[in-house]
Amino acid sequence: MRIFVLFVLFLSVGAFAQQTKPAGESVSLPPIEGCTAIPDDGYDGTVASMACITIAGPTGEVISVEAEINMEHTWVGDLTYKVVAPDSTTLTLMSRPGLAEPADDGSDCCGDSSDLRLADTLTFRDGGATSAELMGSTIAGTQFVCGDDGLCEYAPTPDTGPGTSFADFVGLQAAGNWQVCVGDSGGLDTGNLCGANLVFDVYVPPPPVVPSTNFYGLMLLLLATLSAAVVVYRKKFI
């Protein structure tokens, strides 16, 4: 019985340790003018709890989309990235890398501890070289994703969040307001969203063919010729 109690206590301590960031590793970054501060530990699974940048989509039907994000943060495992289309179709680009979170609701801790800096722009696209869930997995907690590991291009990995891939958007009308959003699910480490871009490939149907003035002119000429032929024929044979 005593061994069983000790075992349960060991598991509890282990679980608690997994849910707390190591002391002394966390860093808070001050807000930057012109950027949006990401609400620290504010993410609850909703877009309203995220920092977002709105991007106007072009006219046409979506063939493909890619996303580029420029931001700074001191703990990528805190972060969830989402793209929201004008019709509210939502793709989770990244969901707290390094943490198998139980749900897309901001609970649990802590994921990968590596950092992001403004000098590096991260690209997300279908077929990207690295799963977003593995972001920062090969570097230390004070090193920079992309800048230090050379891994700057990622494939969307929704984990428990909505969506599958950028193919979710294919066939939608691109026109309207899209959002690129970042949520923070862990206390202490902070960051700023400074830039986002969506690269669209769209299909624009050709305009309907409107007969030109020349076309009408030709039709009138043809009609007049036919009328004249009928008159000549009637005079000759009737």
Ligand SMILES: [Ca+2]
């Ligand atoms: Ca995850």
Ligand SMILES: [Ca+2]
């Ligand atoms: Ca860090």
Ligand SMILES: [Ca+2]
């Ligand atoms: Ca945080």
